[in-house]
Amino acid sequence: MSGVIDAGLIVAVVVVVIGRQLKPQKVMSDLRKWWVVPAVLVVVAAREPGLVDAAHREASVGLLVAGVAAGLATGAAWAWTTRIWTDDAGAVWAQGTRATAAIWAGGIVLRLGLFGTGALVGVHQGTPATLITLAAMLAGRTGVVVHRARRLLPSYRVVAGG
Numbered sequence: 750m751s752g753v754i755d756a757g758l759i760v761a762v763v764v765v766v767i768g769r770q771l772k773p774q775k776v777m778s779d780l781r782k783w784w785v786v787p788a789v790l791v792v793v794a795a796r797e798p799g800l801v802d803a804a805h806r807e808a809s810v811g812l813l814v815a816g817v818a819a820g821l822a823t824g825a826a827w828a829w830t831t832r833i834w835t836d837d838a839g840a841v842w843a844q845g846t847r848a849t850a851a852i853w854a855g856g857i858v859l860r861l862g863l864f865g866t867g868a869l870v871g872v873h874q875g876t877p878a879t880l881i882t883l884a885a886m887l888a889g890r891t892g893v894v895v896h897r898a899r900r901l902l903p904s905y906r907v908v909a910g911g
Contacts (some may be wrong), residue, residue: 762883767853770845776833776898783891790884794877805872812867812874816860816882823856824889831890833897841898856886 777783794800802809830848835841860882867874 787888794880800877820885824886828893
């Protein structure tokens, strides 16, 4: 894909994701499949050429690892700013807050900072690195939300004894 199309697609995904997160929505009913979307993003990124800049392999891998770490941290912070509750029927709901939007903005600034650092040292970072960072962010967010949601679900355990 061309750089303009890639950038437009990434911006569109971010806008849709942020918009959805600020509205109340049910946490997925099958909490065991939370990792699927991040895994698909990683597979798509791995299939694209240019994940690691061959001319600057060490710096490129370092920036990729820093991007993944920043994505995981941003995703976890995003999840902890998300309001989670159960309704009268026992369904788990989640809604982002203003702090969630601020975390997203901070995550974008971090990614731009890593991109700028790479540009300063001559490392080419393409769409695959951004997709991997986005996958890490979604994995961190969804993993923490699922963890928090499971704590709200009834266990249906009966105390033995008598």
